[in-house]
Amino acid sequence: SQTIHQWPATLVQPVGSPLSLECTVEGTSNPNLYWYRQAAGRGLQLLFYSVGIGQISSEVPQNLSASRPQDRQFILSSKKLLLSDSGFYLCASRGRGVNTDTQYFGPGTRLTVL
């Protein structure tokens, strides 16, 4: 089964600073990968998805970007953080075989922008 790692677990950053969140996946190869944001007490907003290395699609225009430099690595970045970027960021990986319709989530990164 898959294991999704996210780093860091928590992060406090000032407005205007850069951001880099990392997601790595074990136990599968060439998975579809997703970045979600969850604002406090809110639902899951899909930010980016990737079907392969270097292939990124954005769902919501914003000051965030994503990259996939390796098969099982997905990175969320920003050049200048805004207050509204605060939230809980989740990386997810698509299942394989009989579980291909399922997404498996990582433990998340709590980002606070001050």
Next chain:
Amino acid sequence: QQQVKQSPQSLIVQKGGISIINCAYENTAFDYFPWYQQFPGKGPALLIAIRPDVSEKKEGRFTISFNKSAKQFSLHIMDSQPGDSATYFCAASRRGSTLGRLYFGRGTQLTVWP
């Protein structure tokens, strides 16, 4: 436009009672309906899922009821326990799609009082 509508937003149930969360969808192409459970500070985890070829699926105390004609599905938690207190998300997707995107409801925060 919200593809999957979930209600209620919050739910308080006494220990031993039945918790019921409802979801509705519009896209008749959806044919996979999972429920996710999320504890505070953690990533969502797949709880149970159903496909439209059956009207009900039960796993332990958790049951999904599915009404294809009404385009509705619901989660029933029997004998609710304090440990069930979490946020529950319903979702829908099209099986076998290239992207494998899940469309999530906004979530229901369940509190089970001892």
